[in-house]
Amino acid sequence: MDKELELMIGGPQGSGLDTTGQILTSSLAYIGYGVISDREYYSNITGKHSYIHMKVSPARVPYDLSYPVKLLTAIDAETLFHHYNDIDEKGFIALDERGLDTNLEKIVTIEGFTKQMIMDDLKNRVGSTILRDLVQYLEDDLKINTIILNYKEILDKLVDKYGVAASLASRYMSSIPMGVISGLMDIDAEAIEYGVRRRFHGRERIIEHNVFLITTIAEDIKSVYGSPLKLPKPTLDMKEIMVVSGNDIVAMGKVVGGLRFQSYYPITPAADESFFIEANQNLGDDKGGVVVFQTEDELAAIAAAIGGALTGVRTATATSGPGFSLMVEALGWAGNSEVPLVITYYQRGGPATGLPTRGGQSDLLFTMFASHGEFPRVVLASGDHEEAFEDSIIAFNLAEKYQLPVIHLLDKYLANSIATIRVPDIDQFTIDRGIIYNGNGDYVRFDTSKTISPRAFLGDDVIMWHTGNEHNEEGHNTEDPILRERMYRKRMEKLELIIKETPKKYMYRYYGPENPEVILLGWGFVKHVSISAIKHLEKEGYKAGYLHLKMFMPFPEEDIVNILNKVDRNNIIAVENNIMLQAAKATSLFTGIRIDRGIKKYTGRPIYLHELLEALRDLLNNRNKKEVVLTYGS
Amino acid sequence: MVVDIKALRTEVWVDWCPGCGNFGILNATQRAIAELNLEPNKTVVVSGIGCSGKTSHFINVNGVHTLHGRAIPFATGIKIANPELTVIVHGGDGDLLGIGAGHFIALGRRNLDITVVMHNNGVYGLTKGQASPTLFRGLKTKALPQPNIQDAVNPIALAIASGYTFVARTYSLNIKHYVETLKMAINHKGTAFIDVLQPCVVYNDIYTKDFFKERMYILEKNGWDPVVEPGTPTETIEEKIKKAIEKSLEWGDKIPIGVFYHNKAVPEFGERLNTQIPNYTELPPAKQKIARDDGKPIITNSDFRRLFSRYIVTRR
């Protein structure tokens, strides 16, 4: 894994970082590299600091991010103030000459507390808060190579060559980091053009300008520095590579899985999924299309999805914490009235509006228990883009087969990170619609003679009733104690069926040696950083495994007990992006195995490999220590 | 198939208080469904929560008894997913204009072809008589400990302002008027709202049968013309809107019932969806196949590559 490259691109929101990230990722995929690209940004449209953190690998699809990085390219002066600690010794930074005299003290887009922290550190170590002095310090003390360019002069080349209006030239800013990276990594002109074309398809003039700019910068960089960050030839065995964000791949999975009606109310980091579906909603003349319906609020979003589901359509909504909070009452209605429904839930940092654009895994227990009363539901969490695709399809199958709401949990890290993955083989999936009324004999919707009553749809040849109250077989309200007990149990029995009938890989996955001494327990996006960590630990002499939990409701108790029983209780370490160690709590609840050692991070930033390893070593060497709280990342 | 009104009753005992205006609504609704010959399996009554919310259990067509305030969005999902269904919402005044007011307004923006029937009794019946959003300030109905200090909303004006294209008022005990109004509303291709004055004999001792009987008159009898035909100039439409809203302010010695506003010129939501999805009408969500005969997704590998080619990079 040492022949991999991590790099960052930083700049203000709205300066085209996304564009750089997309072009770069496409170009790298075209060459055949595996890429993960995480985007971190403020809840702000223009002006505040944002950055892309990317890992490139010739041999695998990487998912685990780590620090320090080998290269930082900065669009503005502020970037380096945030990230000077993130760069490896002898690494590279690229900066705009015009920003060198910037005094951190004067930058208004950094909030007070952050600025003070950086100032204190700079005063200590550098003795100045001026960028030029910081750069000097990095060169002298850390032997970091600084590439100082004049961004205006570079953009002026466009003005000279193509007559682009000077006022419009700044729109090409995103090409500068791309040019620098292309030079240092030796990305050739053909690959650059490929990436640019994908981003701006058909807009020939813009393509030409960008390619010109990027290749010119790349050549200049190469002539001075060579290409010290060039990676070995790719060895990934993929001919076609999908370049997708988590939002994208979930949307694709849902469409393949049969989604034909999605209602939503906009919220970060879920809304991009609905936009994606709408942009691709027409499936073909003979196939129809997916209705994407923007509602007045999340109360309506879930209610409309339930209504649609009653007509036999695979429906879903996509939301995040605040939206799901509003959906909770209707969730119970769906559980009570046995409605198949998928809620795609992208966790962000809570509580309340919390950290709107940052990640978190703090809603697991909420989704497991949300809404009053007891009713069956599935809570299913995905750990990477490929899982997310599969789970998006499986979620619908579970929903329809067991006639209940399925909450598909993702997090912002996955939603907003772009990964290069294998093109899925659709033929590996089956659409399982569960038991459907065959049209013979009298029909009652809630036939209690079996756990799963055949489903008919509104508009079929039969009539049915649905209600949020307890009901009889027809679906009319009842308060009869015997009927109540029967209906109540019938609904809850579905949970046992799910555990019995669902392939284990959708419930949990275990990575590592068969007889581990240490088990890391995690879920969601901590998956790959944990898998990388156990590999490192192995080299350090620990036999460590990673237990990746996927299904929390119902919970595969027996299997999990069997796995966890392999190690001493003190050697189970939870790794989670929350403070309560929620997955560990859920595990304890269902298995009786108390897990109280863990590594936690709730800053809104993902868990990085370097800090996870450090924390693990700490816990493994100090057996009385219960927890380590991680805080790395700006 | 001719629908027999008796067949539109269910076996569920109608548990409203004796004398409640809801009985009139129920009977008249069944009659309208019968007269329109609506097929029970292609008809859905979607109700909210309250005394009014129980309506869906008493009519022998599909019934969806939803959550307090949410009947409209449930109905919206049903209608968009399967536009061949006739969807009728029954809600209380608290349900539709209190807890569900946001949905009430949003529906008007869409002109989706469903009918909303509001059981307007001025109180929250099922929770024992609190003031509803249609009860005027200063009034003290029977159960209120103190006179109401919140102002009433004007349902007719609100519906018109929200964009409803068929807005009417009727009276729960004037069966003939109710039936005619509901039939017009259901036949209207767009969102229809009917404000039904409904005596609550237990909690509302102000809006009683006698109160209404003395004051009600039928709008159309005075040469009232609420209809906007396609092609009507904007100024004329605006004129009709203004008149209808002005008329809706009339509440006192005289209370008008009838159609306040009826605009046939606004595109229905399905037409709007058609602009996004050209084959929505032939293949709405409920009519689409999602799996091949062998159970594999209808989206094949080659469909997938066609639909999402932008996201697939072929290595050089």
Ligand SMILES: Cc1ncc(C[n+]2csc(CCOP(=O)(O)OP(=O)(O)O)c2C)c(N)n1
């Ligand atoms: C979320 C929620 N809050 C409160 C209630 C309690 N509740 C039941 S019926 C009702 C009021 C019903 O009034 P209205 O909608 O006017 O219907 P009516 O009974 O008058 O027909 C209330 C507040 C509820 N069911 N759900």
Ligand code: SF4
């Ligand atoms: S409380 Fe009022 S509205 Fe409810 S059933 Fe009794 S009379 Fe009718």
Ligand SMILES: [Mg+2]
């Ligand atoms: Mg009421």
